[in-house]
Amino acid sequence: MQAGRTEEFHYRVSWRSDAVRPGFHPSRRSGSGERFHGLAPLLKHPDPRRIDLRASVLDPFGGYAVRIYEQRSAIKVFAIVDLSASMEFRGAGHKMDTLADFLGSLALSAYRTGDALGIIGCSEKIHAEFSLPVCRHPAMALNLVNRLRRFRPKGTNARGLANAAKCLPTSRALVFLASDFHMPLTLVKRILVSLGPQDVVPLVFWDTSEMGGDATLGFRRMRDLEDGSERLLLLRPKLRARLEESYRDRRDRLVHLFLSHGREPLFLEEGFKAEYLTRYFQRAL
Structure with missing residues (x-):
């Protein structure tokens, strides 16, 4: 998606909102x-x-x-986003551009649906400068999106994601958890447990080239996807096969973990398009 061509996607929830404010979603009122x-x-x-x-x-x-x-009621929508060093990866695309495209689309979608949107940016800690309190107008969110396009993540880990739940309301909200999840699965589980009462939609930002699957053989400079460090490796056929197998195994483990906490993940491996999320929610309900 190119800047200036932001498209909205359509989301729905299966639970009933307690909000007094009229809106689009099923309600208890x-x-x-x-x-x-x-x-x-x-x-x-x-x-x-x-x-x-x-x-x-x-x-x-x-x-x-x-x-x-x-009554049909409004809900609160949040995006908890990973701003650690691995999100700076550039392959077929740039993860930060994909993240910005998603957030721009989310801001427009929430506004047109009548819902309030909040954004929480995290790496080792919660970044106040890349967080947005709940609001109903997209201008502030789009301003944050533009700043994210120029931001170069350097955080050495994403442990701050586990603290983001403290910034959420006690009532149930729709939460998009956006990360490449290049972190220990124990941390992913801790993050999901902390978000327990919320309706969490995991968005996995991957690029097939980051696993070495399409890399040419020979000496290659490989990047550690967790802390951003680099080292020189001799990429042989056997090593490339192991990398591809590790990629598939990691995907399977993530899918199983997210499903055990209530939602199938959406893998964004070729950039972001609004239709990806529209189809995701159509399948989910």
Whole structure:
């Protein structure tokens, strides 16, 4: 996706929002929606326009019953993003550009859906300068996106992701967890446990070239995907095969871990397109 051509994607949740603010999503609240929720006494819900004559006539105590409808409500949406050194990787694409494309699309999508958006940027710690308090207008988010396009991550780890839950509300929210997850699986699990009550959508930012799968044989300068350090390796066919096998094994382990916490991950290996997430949510529901 190119700057200036931001597209929105369509997301849905299967749970019911407790928010008072009307919106797009299923709600636990009654209000001015179209979906029938049930009947209630007129004295409890004094709206004579919604008197159900049939139910009232059948009431043995002679009371009046009104029809109650389900209100559709807004939700809060968050993006928790990894800003450690491995996100600076450049191969077929640039992970930070892919991340910025995603956040721009998310800002537009949340705004048009009527939801509030917050962003939390993390490496070893939470970066206040790359975090955004919950707001409903996309301008602040798009400003942060532009700054991220110029940012060069240097954090040596992503442990700050495990602290991001402290910045989230106690009520349930839709949380996009954006990282390449080049970190110990024990840390990934700790992050997911910390986000337990939230609806977490894992976005895995990968590039096949970072695993050496399409690299030519011979001496290659390989980068440590966790701390950003580099070293010179002699890439032989056997070593390349081991790298490819490690790549597949890592993917399988991540998929299993995320599924055990409620959501299938979405791997972004060829940049970002809004349609990827639209199809993801269509499959999920």
